[in-house]
Amino acid sequence: WDRTQTAMATEIDRVLNGKRYAPAAKRERYDTLIVGAGFAGAVLAERLANDSGQRVLVVDRRPHIGGNAYDEHDAAGVLIHRYGPHIFHTNSADVFDYLSRFTAWRPYEHRVLASVDDKLVPMPINRTTLNDLYGLSLKDDAEAAAFLASRAESVEDIRTSEDVVVAAVGRDLYETFFRGYTRKQWGLDPSELDRAVTARVPTRTSTDDRYFTDTFQAMPANGYTRMFEAMLDHPGITLDLGVEYRDVIDRIDVDHIVFTGPIDEYFDFRFGKLPYRSLQFRHETHDVAQFQPVAVVNYPDEAVPQTRITEYKHLTGQLHAKTSISYEFPSAEGDPYYPIPRPENQALFKRYEALADAEEGVTFVGRLATYRYYNMDQVVGQALATYRRMVAKSAVLETP
Ligand code: FAD
Numbered sequence: 239w240d241r242t243q244t245a246m247a248t249e250i251d252r253v254l255n256g257k258r259y260a261p262a263a264k265r266e267r268y269d270t271l272i273v274g275a276g277f278a279g280a281v282l283a284e285r286l287a288n289d290s291g292q293r294v295l296v297v298d299r300r301p302h303i304g305g306n307a308y309d310e311h312d313a314a315g316v317l318i319h320r321y322g323p324h325i326f327h328t329n330s331a332d333v334f335d336y337l338s339r340f341t342a343w344r345p346y347e348h349r350v351l352a353s354v355d356d357k358l359v360p361m362p363i364n365r366t367t368l369n370d371l372y373g374l375s376l377k378d379d380a381e382a383a384a385f386l387a388s389r390a391e392s393v394e395d396i397r398t399s400e401d402v403v404v405a406a407v408g409r410d411l412y413e414t415f416f417r418g419y420t421r422k423q424w425g426l427d428p429s430e431l432d433r434a435v436t437a438r439v440p441t442r443t444s445t446d447d448r449y450f451t452d453t454f455q456a457m458p459a460n461g462y463t464r465m466f467e468a469m470l471d472h473p474g475i476t477l478d479l480g481v482e483y484r485d486v487i488d489r490i491d492v493d494h495i496v497f498t499g500p501i502d503e504y505f506d507f508r509f510g511k512l513p514y515r516s517l518q519f520r521h522e523t524h525d526v527a528q529f530q531p532v533a534v535v536n537y538p539d540e541a542v543p544q545t546r547i548t549e550y551k552h553l554t555g556q557l558h559a560k561t562s563i564s565y566e567f568p569s570a571e572g573d574p575y576y577p578i579p580r581p582e583n584q585a586l587f588k589r590y591e592a593l594a595d596a597e598e599g600v601t602f603v604g605r606l607a608t609y610r611y612y613n614m615d616q617v618v619g620q621a622l623a624t625y626r627r628m629v630a631k632s633a634v635l636e637t638p
Pocket residue numbers: 273274275276277278279297298299300304305306307321322323324325326327481482483484498499500517575576603604605606612613614615617
């Protein structure tokens with residue numbers, strides 16, 4: 239078969255039998271095709287190859303592995319996260335132990351400051367935030383709790399991202415820290431978003447200024463990309479990067495597909511587009527050793543275009559004479575990053591989910607395919623659980 243004959247045969251077969259044909263001798267054979275080399279795809283590839291002995295093909299339309307957690311050295315040699323800051327934290331020993339097979343860790347507790355009226359104050363709101371912002375001297379948890387209680391509004395039915403904050407801290411703090419930031423981040427007022435969104439950020443009466451309180455908080459010692467390389471380094475795993483999965487399925491034979499891209503795209507937007515929020519990043523390198531006092535400074539003022547600035551050396555511990563930072567500008571257009579949690583989007587997702595459930599031979603997993611505002615550890619947990627289900631199902635099928 240030369241190229242012309244192959245093209246002709248494929249074309250004839252497209253017309254006669256659909257598109258899953260290519261001359262038998264030319265087709266590569268895999269047990270599973272995995273679409274997406276982010277956390278969801280990498281965990282499933284590793285498990286299927288390493289634990290089940292499968293031959294797996296992993297494809298990604300991007301030219302690299304790691305999905306949104308991808309990190310790289312920029313032109314100055316500073317390790318940055320191309321798609322914005324990724325801080326690993328989890329309460330799951332299972333997830334932490336699993337990832338620890340592929341990386342050592344650098345202990346790191348995340349701290350964030352918010353820029354308000356030319357002051358930098360701790361975010362999440364804690365006792366220090368209240369004292370700095372209002373010139374108070376609240377001495378202990380009880381005094382801070384009493385202060386917040388005197389400001390909080392009673393909300394009968396806490397449904398939205400506005401409700402959850404005003405019920406905890408009152409309108410003034412809500413407007414200072416949450417309203418503008420959220421309107422920028424999501425292009426929606428907090429009153430139009432599920433309460434789960436702003437409920438991710440707690441309020442504290444202590445002076446604990448850590449962003450997370452999870453049991454395990456650490457960064458992969460040599461970065462995320464190295465960790466993904468270790469996960470995917472297996473003779474049973476073949477990588478094909480910079481390709482659309484639709485351009486690959488014509489030339490392979492597979493029993494099963496794991497899809498980790500946007501679910502609406504898989505179904506050709508049959509019910510319309512499922513909204514995902516995007517971001518534009520502006521990466522800069524500065525000729526100073528340190529740009530800001532912590533890894534992330536948030537800008538809740540709606541008049542300031544960026545939501546936050548990240549300085550990576552705080553996260554990675556890298557020593558370098560220069561420093562690299564990223565500005566984040568939220569946008570409607572661009573790569574899909576965030577599912578947008580609100581009731582109408584969930585209803586549309588459910589319609590796609592029903593199609594997914596009925597789709598033979600395809601498993602949907604990950605933040606985009608299951609339309610869930612998941613952190614990395616939750617995606618790893620979901621992928622491990624999905625693998626266990628796949629194994630259980632195949633054991634049932636193999637039972638005579
Ligand atoms: P992704 O990483 O999006 O991977 C999906 C992959 O599929 C992509 O690489 C995509 O190119 C590929 N793909 C899609 N469609 C196709 C197709 N048709 N053909 C081929 N390839 C395709 N989580 C935390 O725990 N801590 C944090 O600090 C944190 N910070 C974040 C900051 C930002 C700015 C963002 C956007 C997310 C953050 N997250 C964080 C969440 C984290 O990025 C996700 O939970 C995780 O990366 C999701 O992994 P995934 O495999 O589901 O999806």
